[in-house]
Amino acid sequence: MTLKTILLGACSALAFAGMASAETLTIATVNNGDMIRMQGLTSEFTSANPDIQVEWVTLEENVLRERVTTDIATKGGQYDIMTIGTYEVPIWSKQGWLLPLENLGADYDVDDLLPAIRSGLTGEDGKLYAAPFYGESSFIMYRKDLMEKAGLTMPDAPTWEFVADAARKMTDRANDINGICLRGKAGWGENMAFLTATSNAFGARWFDENWKPQFDQPEWKNTLDFYVTLMNDAGPQGASSNGFNENLALFQQGKCGMWIDATVAASFVTNPTDSTVADKVGFALAPDTGLGKRGNWLWAWNLAIPAGSQKAESAEKFISWATSKAYAELVASKEGWANVPPGTRTSLYENPEYQKAAPFAKMTIDSINAADPKAPTVKPVPYVGVQFVAIPEFQSLGTSVGQLFSAALAGQMSVDDALAQAQSLTEREMTRGGYIK
Template sequence: MYLKTLLLGTCSAALLCGFANAETLTIATVNNGDMIRMQGLTDDFTAKNPDIELNWVTLEENVLRERVTTDIATKGGQYDIMTIGTYEVPIWTKQGWLVALDNLGADYDVDDLLPAIRAGLTGEDGKLYAAPFYGESSFVMYRKDLMEKAGLTMPDAPTWEFIADAARKMTDRTAGINGICLRGKAGWGENMAFLTATANAFGARWFDENWKPQFDQPEWKNTLDFYVKLMNDAGPQGASSNGFNENLALFQQGNCGMWIDATVAASFVSNPKESTVADKVGYALAPDTGLGKRGNWLWAWNLAIPAGTQKAEAAEKFIAWATSKDYTKLVAEKEGWANVPPGTRSSLYANADYEAAAPFAKMTLDSINAADPKNPAVRPVPYVGVQFVAIPEFQGLGTTVGQLFSAALAGQMSVDDALAQAQQVTTREMTRAGYIK
């Protein structure tokens, strides 16, 4: 009897010791719907890994970028896993700031990752430095009922001229319907993601081949004039404060005739539990102006391990779980196939269950595959990136220019003044950084 009690006591002590020695991973992530959903499903991970606990730091997109960039650049060590984008991965990899993901497991199947997404996350050594949680391009989401009421038919590949005409005809402000919702919130990954991709379709570019800023050229004037006038005529009130999440809410509540944004939004606008217009949504490719480039971007939100963490092994276990085929199946079981994280794996787009549940699947894949980060603009550019410029200085520059363009949208300055100041500040910074000799 004494021996049995002693053994039980030893086992209890061991369990307590195991709990006390559990590693806590601090994970910084963005407050987008797919990440919120992931947090609700992490009991599956902790059940399989009882020696690992999770501490979530969930932040608005602009704040997340600022916090993780500051932390990794200063070796702050606040986070063991960071949610970062396609922009950061190659830059931070070259700086030696990220841990290579060499041990994701035999059944992870790296080769199943979509080539367009994987390429942006692979270092010059051929190793993966971040794993994609979801991938996206951008496209048009629209109300089929309002389009029909306006007497129009949305083409699969619309022009900006068609979109603008449709937006104005669909607008009924007395009924609370804005013809179009577009990003206006300042930030290099908020309004400037949309406007940079749109500018590509209008023939504009951030820099010429010699890194000279191009905001003083007519193509940028055409882009910004078009955008501001369209939003004044057919956009929601206070649009300069609206980013991805704000426009998502407006569309789900029935206040937008069209929304041009990330393809990942499709599962949320078509989900009857979250969207009042779920059965009325159609999809089309991002618009063009006939110059050979569409305004669709290429992006992935990825999980990566900062080089300063002491918990890389546990962090990699979590990343392998969250970006695996099994996680996709888990979401499908709990939430339905239409709500699984899109845009990362070829196998998902070969899955008949997903294709049947997600009417946006083919348009999403076509948009991702059509994006060309190495040749984003109509004319040659010295940079890589569709909706961003893959240089370290862009994060600050994009946000500063985004503030100017958001002010123009809000009517706080003219389009001409916003462009003139963008040209001035960008020239100054690029000269200081040594790009312009």
């Protein structure tokens, strides 16, 4: 055996030993575009940290929520990092289910995080319990060419009346163009995120000041009637199965005149690689009805470490990398500034290169700053949250109500029946939870 062969064998053995001793992080995440992009860039992290390997578990939004909730509540330990939302962070941190992020590094710059986003991720002890990968509000994305063809001009701050009129005029069934695409897929973070935010603009609320459910009030009747009628007149077929990703695909394919959804979608509808209408898209604030509230939400998808993790140090190192300014620069160098994860850092919105590359930047930050989780509704409420109610019971309640409202959209039950059942089941669960007698 030659010396060269011996040395090569030794090197191979050392390399294998290094791989064997590397710590593997299992990360649960949602199948949204920015997360898919992060997975493609993970080799940048593992190259710089050869002692850490990464294994991704990528799930549809509703499935992700169900699995990570079950895992953390039962201390299952399947995941070292979880992708969770603004709803879960304060509730789970209060229950002691998350580890605080206290070692993100000297150059991380926590103070650069947008105050509106950071406040929702900070526990009662003042510690950060999750780091935002991207933040969002919601707004209108619309086809400027179809709006012009309809003889209309989209205002920067339209009413729901204008939007509904425009949607009907932009609908062209013969050419497979729907005037408007809105979420219909059941789920507290799918159709109920949209409908709860929309209901705020119509003067509705989930509960009154004494936690009494309000689905039997005229404001919810007006909201759901308006939505179902509009979607029947101007929405796509099978809308009750469409969530964020399905509507994104429809818009990119040129099949939606308008789409009201997460501001994070802006880079995907204006990217000519993916969108057939990239050069025709305009943006406007979420609609109102003149009552003083717009239907725009506030959300962030965040990376967090479950309590009891045996790999907390490596997990926090990954989280620091994925939510850092340096990561934004990495994405910009690979795919351009317009595709950087939005809505988390002040410095991004002060960056001239980003402002130039992202025509939606100002509308996004204005929408994020306008959302007020502490005063989300026209009438007073006892809860915090714009498109959700920040109580543990909401995850189950929101999904159950979402199933009823999705059924109403599909024509499987009337709006009145959906609201009556929503009122009944919500009263039952709130009584069981001790909120009402």
